[in-house]
Amino acid sequence: MRALVRWVAATAAVVSLAASAACGGDSPATEKVVEFWYYQPTPDQSKQIKQLAKRFEETEPTITVRLTEIPKDDYNTKLSSALGGGRGPDAGYLDQPLMARYANAGQLAEVPAGTITESDFYDGALRTNKISGKLWGIPLQQTTVALFYNRKLVSTPPATWSELVAESARVHRENPNLAGVNVPKGDGFGAWLFPAFVASAGGTMLDESSRRIAFADPPAQEALALWRKLLESSPRQITNSENPFHKGLAAMMFSGPWEVPAIRQQFPQLDFGVAPLPRKDVAASNIGGDNGVVFGKARNPDAAWKWLRFLSDATHNAEFSNITGNFPTNRKAAQAAKINTDPAFKVFVDQLETAQARPTVPEWIQINDEYLAKAIEEGVDGGRSPADALADAAARARKLLGWQ
Amino acid sequence: MNGVHRPSSWHRRRRDALAGFAFTAPAMLHTLVFMLVPAGAALYFSFTEWDMISPARWAGLRNYREILFDSDLYPDFWKSVRVTALYALLSVPASLVTGFVQAYLIDLVRRGQAFYRLVFYLPVITAEAAVAAIWKWLYDPQFGLINAGLDVLGVAGPDWLGTPGVVIPALALIAAWQSGTAMLIFLAGLKGIPRTYYEASEVDGANRWQQLGRITLPLLRPTTFYLVVTGVIAALQVFGIVYVLFGGNAGPERSGLSYVLHLYLFGYRNGAMGAASAMSVLLFVTILLVTAAQFRLVPRQYEG
Known part of the structure; x- marks a missing residue:
């Protein structure tokens, strides 16, 4: 019997150790971690996005971006379950028509004034982030037919x-x-x-x-x-x-x-x-596409906004959307994107000028x-x-x- | 003598009881944590309006009332009930018949029973996504193998997964193909029938059909009953195959909208987890009633 107790105690110790290791434990006070959830891309795309995140970390040495890939079909289910359970990510993608539901539920942080210049973005994509006059996210990529x-x-x-x-x-x-x-x-x-x-x-x-x-x-x-x-x-x-x-x-x-x-x-x-x-x-x-949002319970909202601003700025938004196979939401990025040289893609870029935002009711x-x-x-x-x-x-x- | 032994036997009994609890604890814990608690939570949430991300608001019986009687808010609820009922009505007999035929034929062959058992059971253990992909190809209206075969016979095959009236029979056909579990249980039932009955009837001059109708089928009644009950319960909860075949679109004119798919769409896509919980409670009660009715109405034993 005593041997059994000892065995159970030892096992429990090992399991809890492993669990805390898996969670990463606490990071040093100087380092800010941004846990970012997004749709699972192909392995090749995944590699490129990791490189993009590494370049961001080089410009912001105190911030670490932890990328979590989730299959697109399960994304909304996983996200709402995680947030409902109080253990959601700091930031992540959010499908355009879900913005209102999450904003009204108090799960999103409002975009701090001065984070982006609104006129830099395509109007249709930007408007999907506006719920009752307030801005709740940054458009990251968009698509149309x-x-x-x-x-x-x-x-x-x-x-x-x-x-x-x-x-x-x-x-x-x-x-x-x-x-x-x-x-x-x-x-x-x-x-x-x-x-x-x-x-x-x-x-x-x-x-x-x-x-x-x-x-x-x-x-x-x-x-x-x-x-x-x-x-x-x-x-x-x-x-x-x-x-x-x-x-x-x-x-x-x-x-x-x-x-x-x-x-x-x-x-x-x-x-x-x-x-x-x-x-x-x-x-x-x-119009369709994904916005970048920071969740209400984010531990490092400032760091998260910096990461989203990086993904949506004139230099990196084109690169980001090229990787994922969508279109930039930033007009300046769209000018620079290589998709402009491909006639098949050029049509879509022109169509985005006339894209109608979806209704924002939850x-x-x-x-x-x-x-x-x-x-x-x-x-x-x-x-x-x-x-x-x-x-x-x-x-x-x-x-x-x-x-x- | 008794007096001397009582304490030690009491000790032993207590130790046995402890050991029993220890051995069943994992199973009981699993049932409690992963079945009873979620079921209780679903019952609670069925009386609320809840989207999983904001606090649940008490709604009393409103979800139940609206689901059952408001065809504007839930235009396809009764459709999902009809689709599921028709599916159960077609798929359960279809899989029983194919399962029995397979088992009967396997029982007849002398060699390679294990091989045929394995082959007929394979569809059951094949991943649902792979099954759906295979049948999508088989049913393709332009290049599908089934319609190509019908074409040879001079019959123009339907657009199996594209015609509303054909979708459920097409799904039942897949269920019939996946009847390996029924086959195994029928096979065990067949092996349980004493050979002497057949030998005696042979002496009396009975042919194979008479043996089948008078000995085999009646003595398989408990097996059949078990398969009907478990088959109906499973059919009422059909989800995987329709979800993989049709996704959230549920097929042409939503003809493949099974009850659980409808529930899933409301819970996870439309953010109405409260209503979805109410639907799951309704399904639970329905399954309970249907099963109880079967126990009363379907003959369970062979009564000479």
Whole structure:
């Protein structure tokens, strides 16, 4: 029995030692540690980001950046669990539509005045950080969508909605085994693209100042009607195959810059071009991306802001977004970025000028995924009239937001 | 004599009890920390509005009322119930039938039983993500092996994972393919039937079909009952395969929106962990009721 007790005590001692070693123990008082969480990149990207952090540490000898990589799909789950348990990181990425929820929950530190010059940044990206007039984060990288077209099937990319419909119909007429466009579906991704089309028809999604839902108005109905029209020349039986555009089954698609390196590497035989999204009344696009935030319980908020400012400044923001495959949020960085020399990427950079920020209500993800996606599904694939489908979604959103 | 021995036997009994507690402590601790406490917490949070990052606010029965009766706030709740019920209705019989057929055939062969057991069990131990990737390819409407095979027969195959009405049957087919556990348990059941019954019936002139219908199936009733109960419980909680196949989109017209996927999306994507907890409590009660009903209605034993 005594031997057992001794054994248990020894084991416990070893385990606790190991645990404290894993936690790193306490750092010297002079050294400030910034624990930074971000999406797990490829091993190669990871190496480059570590080098970037090392260069930051050289300029700020008292600060150590501890990078923690988390798979993107699990990121929000892990982050909210960690913060809920009171053991979150000091700083990290935060997906644009989550800003309002985290800011309202008191989990974010406000950006100290003078940390950044707001006019240095793209307006769409910056505005995703503003909740009720205050700035809660720094935009680090952003993305948008454009029109991808197969040069073998489409010689001149359509510039307007009517040209898009005509071109899609022509492709399908000339070869019934091909689809004109890989039409977005009623899912979270489709609902994310949708505002670009609504804005092009002169509409918006929400008017937060007057607490009014705008995505059932005529511009949104027209946008939905366009997708439904495109479906006539783009059967799902063809586009439901995996990667229909990449395999040459669909002549066009709406997608983001992450496709460019993917197509070049995996489908080198595909001769494709990228063009601005076809427009109805005005040029418009949507926006996605990640902001850098400092959490309310950060141990060294000053050091954390320095790190975020480093990632978003004119010299390093381009380098950072080049590594991750996104776009700079800093205008000066965008000028310097190598993406400007690549015509495929240049289109996206131009599109970012017209990017529409997403609504900042905390419930937006639910409205996007549960209600708008459903309306798109019903209005495009389900054969309901776009006006009815969107009116239902608007009524649901109104109830959720309490905007009666 | 008794008087002399009592103290030592009492000592021994106490020592045995202590040892028993010591041996079961890890399992009990695990159940307490990782099952009972979280379950109790979920019950508590089901009465609150909670997004995991701000303090929970008491909401009474509001989550339950809204989930069950407000189709504006939860437009797809009842859809997820229907999807899950249909999945259970199709996948449980399908996996029982394939599991039984596999076990019956393995039992018939004289050589290589271990090999066939291993082969038929492989789908069960294959990682869910790999299973989903394989079936995504098999079901591909343009290049999939299944539709290519149907094409040879002159049948135009459907867009399996792209047509709302076909999605659940397609998922049930995957479940049938993954019926290795049912196969193993049926096989054990088959081995438990005394050979003498078959020999006696053979003497009486019974053929294979009569033996199957009059001896094998009736005597497998306890096995079948066990598999039906555990199969239904598992089917009502289906999540992994739909999540990997469809992600948060849940398939065309959300036709693959299983109950647990719906719950997961509300808890982790929409920041409504209170409502998600309420859904999990509702599921728990449903499973309890369904299981109790099965114990009452489904015959468990063979009664001559």
